[in-house]
Amino acid sequence: MKKLEHHECKSALLPVRDTLDIIGGKWKILILISIWEGNKHFREIERSIPKLSTKVLSSELKDMEANQLITRTVINGFPVRTEYEATAYSETLKSVIAELHSWGVNHRKKILGQ
Amino acid sequence: MKKLEHHECKSALLPVRDTLDIIGGKWKILILISIWEGNKHFREIERSIPKLSTKVLSSELKDMEANQLITRTVINGFPVRTEYEATAYSETLKSVIAELHSWGVNHRKKILGQ
DNA sequence: CCGCATCCGAGTGGATACTG
């Protein structure tokens, strides 16, 4: 993708903020990765991420469902079980995460090597 | 850059979080863009970004200086003036921002088109 | 097992005033 020029930055802001709102929190990427790794159930996801409370997990999952990164399926029976799964669409975030990762690796090298 | 595979995600997390910490706040990208657009002085930057208080601006600028995205130069005289400038290094964020932007544009299209 | 409701403390961020 081409680089943004300075004069284009202002108009670029809203979508940038949208994206940051969606993946920028403290937990969303962790949760997404946990699901990518195969965790499907609420407690499974909770246990896979230290320090994450049920309240926060619950609200994060709702956001992510609204943004179509995951699906939520209730399986009737007793006890009730719920399955969360990553959507194909969520895969499109991988290039974004890859870019964040790449910059972060380089930045860490730069800051520490001084 | 190649896509991340699932099993690589865990090790990818720290650098991703680093990057999000650096640009993920509510203001940092706005401030960076304001400086890219030519605003150099504290009050100039403040006035260019609605709702941004001096306290927050002050602390954000410190973070950004620590991360070498900007430089701070005090010009003696009276009244004292200070110049903030974006570093060449800060330009490396443009591809990250471009990726966030591109995903955000597409996401907005997807969400609204329903 | 799933996940919401409630309570509550800590931290964030806004407004304003003030110093150098």
Added chain:
DNA sequence: CAGTATCCACTCGGATGCGG
């Protein structure tokens, strides 16, 4: 002009308990 200090409202998020 540049930035800090203070006060305060508000939000966030942790702990816990409960209902389905």
